Structure formats: C-alpha cells, structure tokens
Amino acid sequence: MKENLEYFIKGNFVHRELQSQTLFKNTVTRYIAYFIQYPFIHLLIFLNNILKKKKTHYRHTISICCIFKNESEFLDEWIKFHLVIGIDHFYLYNNNSDDDYIGILQPYIDKGVVDLFDWPHKHSQMQAYEHCYKNFNNDTHWLTFIDIDEFICPISTNNIKGWLSNYKKYPGVAVYWKQFGSSGKMKHDHNKLVIEQYTQCWPKYSTFTKMFCNMKFSFKPFENPHKMNAKILGFNIPPINQFKKLINFGINRISKNSKTNIQINHYWGKAYDCFVKNKINKTDVYHEDDFNQSLLRNNLLKSHESLCKERDFEIQKFLLFTKLYNNKY
Numbered sequence: 001m002k003e004n005l006e007y008f009i010k011g012n013f014v015h016r017e018l019q020s021q022t023l024f025k026n027t028v029t030r031y032i033a034y035f036i037q038y039p040f041i042h043l044l045i046f047l048n049n050i051l052k053k054k055k056t057h058y059r060h061t062i063s064i065c066c067i068f069k070n071e072s073e074f075l076d077e078w079i080k081f082h083l084v085i086g087i088d089h090f091y092l093y094n095n096n097s098d099d100d101y102i103g104i105l106q107p108y109i110d111k112g113v114v115d116l117f118d119w120p121h122k123h124s125q126m127q128a129y130e131h132c133y134k135n136f137n138n139d140t141h142w143l144t145f146i147d148i149d150e151f152i153c154p155i156s157t158n159n160i161k162g163w164l165s166n167y168k169k170y171p172g173v174a175v176y177w178k179q180f181g182s183s184g185k186m187k188h189d190h191n192k193l194v195i196e197q198y199t200q201c202w203p204k205y206s207t208f209t210k211m212f213c214n215m216k217f218s219f220k221p222f223e224n225p226h227k228m229n230a231k232i233l234g235f236n237i238p239p240i241n242q243f244k245k246l247i248n249f250g251i252n253r254i255s256k257n258s259k260t261n262i263q264i265n266h267y268w269g270k271a272y273d274c275f276v277k278n279k280i281n282k283t284d285v286y287h288e289d290d291f292n293q294s295l296l297r298n299n300l301l302k303s304h305e306s307l308c309k310e311r312d313f314e315i316q317k318f319l320l321f322t323k324l325y326n327n328k329y
Contacts, residue, residue: 007307014202045237048233058138060139062086063144064091064143065129065145072097073190077322086160091132141214142215145210146264150267151267164212174239175212176260180201181198181268183200195318196316199311202308202309209247220236280298
C-alpha cells in the first residue's frame with residue numbers, strides 16, 4: 001500500500017490509500033480473484049448457517065466495544081445517542097484517562113448499561129477488542145467496534161435492531177464512514193451536541209469502515225479496526241458492506257440504486273481547537289508512532305476540509321430524543 005497524504009475521489013468513494021499495481025495484484029487480477037472467490041464464500045456462509053447453528057440465549061441484541069482516552073466531554077452524548085437508536089450495552093475500555101470519565105460513566109454503570117475496564121496498555125486498541133470478543137461473545141448477538149467520535153446513523157429505520165435483522169445470516173457487516181469536518185468552527189460549543197454542531201461533510205463515503213460482528217460465527221484474531229474476518233472451516237471470510245457486497249482485495253461495491261441504509265458519522269476533527277487537542281497533542285490508542293501520526297493528521301487536515309462541500313442532516317432526526325433521554329421520553 002502506498003500512503004497518500006491527499007484524499008482523492010474515485011467512483012463512489014473517497015480514498016486515501018492507493019493499491020499497488022503489480023503483475024499479480026493489479027486491478028484486473030484483483031477483480032478476477034474477487035469474483036472467483038465470491039460464490040465460494042457465500043456457499044461457506046450458507047453451509048455454516050445450516051450445519052453449525054450456535055444456540056445461545058444472548059443477554060443483549062447489540063453491544064458496543066470501545067476503547068477511549070480522555071473523552072469525558074463527549075462520552076455522555078455518545079452513550080445517550082446510541083441508547084436512543086437501540087444499542088443495549090457498552091463494553092468500555094479506559095486507556096489511561098486522567099479526566100472525569102468516571103463521573104460521567106458511573107450512572108450508566110449503576111444501571112447495568114456500561115461495563116468499564118481499566119486498560120493501561122499503550123497502543124493496544126486491537127488487544128482490547130480481542131479481550132471483549134473472547135470474554136463476551138456469548139452475552140451479545142452482535143458486537144460492534146466504534147470510537148467516541150463515531151456515531152451509528154441508521155437511515156432506513158430509526159432503530160439499529162431493525163437494520164440488523166436484514167443481515168442475520170452474515171458473519172460480519174462493514175459500514176462505511178461519512179466524514180464530517182469542522183463546519184468552519186474554531187472552537188467547539190460545549191453547550192451544543194456534536195451531532196447538532198457539525199453538518200458539513202464529504203459528498204461521498206470513505207472506503208474506511210467499522211464493523212458489526214455476528215457472535216454466532218467465529219472470528220480471526222483482530223488486527224485491523226476497519227475490517228475483521230470471520231473463520232469458517234479454516235477459511236477466512238471477509239465482511240459484506242451495507243449493500244450486501246463482499247469487501248475484499250481492496251474492492252468496494254455498491255448496489256444498483258446506490259442508496260445506503262446506514263452510515264457511520266465520523267466527526268474526525270470537529271472544531272479546530274478539538275482537532276489540535278485530540279488529533280495532534282493526544283497519544284493514540286492504536287498507532288505506536290504518535291509523533292508521525294500527528295504530522296500525518298496535520299497534513300491531512302487541509303485535504304479533509306476541502307472535501308467538506310455538502311451538508312448532511314440525517315442524524316438530526318435523533319437530536320431531540322438524545323436531548324430528552326434523561327427525561328425518559
């Protein structure tokens with residue numbers, strides 16, 4: 001993979017990584033391999049659903065696993081919003097926070113909505129995900145892995161459980177990012193919600209995704225927060241996207257009508273003061289080279305903002321109920 005410090009639009013998606021073109025990994029050979037593999041993978045999924053039915057009574061339909069560091073100013077909104085759309089439970093991993101995260105989370109812990117774990121290991125996002133999967137795969141039917149700056153936004157329905165019911169035969173669903181920018185704000189308004197303040201976004205979806213994993217299937221050890229493969233009869237099974245198309249060999253396909261039924265709203269930088277605080281000055285839970293990651297993000301800011309040419313208000317259908325959550329609407 002060749003790292004590109006500029007985002008670029010190709011087809012239906014915005015890209016940042018360029019596929020290397022070699023004799024055996026050029027665009028033509030990748031598509032040939034993709035379509036040869038396609039029916040075989042669907043056959044394996046079909047056989048697994050018939051032969052290896054996992055009969056488990058799950059406590060939760062869908063839960064979120066998340067690792068966080070110094071995110072107390074955004075935690076409450078993030079939890080309330082996801083409760084509004086139908087998330088049942090949260091497995092949260094605190095990675096050396098020194099803010100008042102416990103004051104925010106304690107009411108949710110007392111209600112049994114949040115399980116909180118201290119996770120002091122540096123740059124260990126995938127290890128936290130692996131811990132959650134191994135310890136709680138029998139507690140929740142679906143486990144999704146997102147960050148505090150990511151909001152699951154169902155479009156075709158108002159409840160995530162209704163959306164998931166269309167994907168129950170698949171091991172993993174990868175949902176594309178919708179990237180949101182600063183909306184021209186220098187300072188974040190702490191009297192307003194994130195989903196209220198930031199509406200300026202990219203015109204097309206990013207090729208980066210976040211995962212919904214069906215715990216009725218087995219999964220390989222987690223290596224990539226954007227793509228997690230299942231395991232059936234020793235074979236790697238890549239996820240489908242929300243269009244029910246396999247994501248593999250760097251190929252992203254959409255349905256004929258190209259209308260998505262869900263997106264992950266990724267509030268990457270927010271206002272400029274948040275960008276400096278969270279993307280430049282804060283250590284990373286995944287990447288080990290904090291200095292170079294800060295330089296990379298700083299270099300990406302201009303191209304990221306330059307693509308924010310549209311407005312997206314889809315998530316604001318949940319705005320009132322997120323604000324009313326404590327009033328038990």
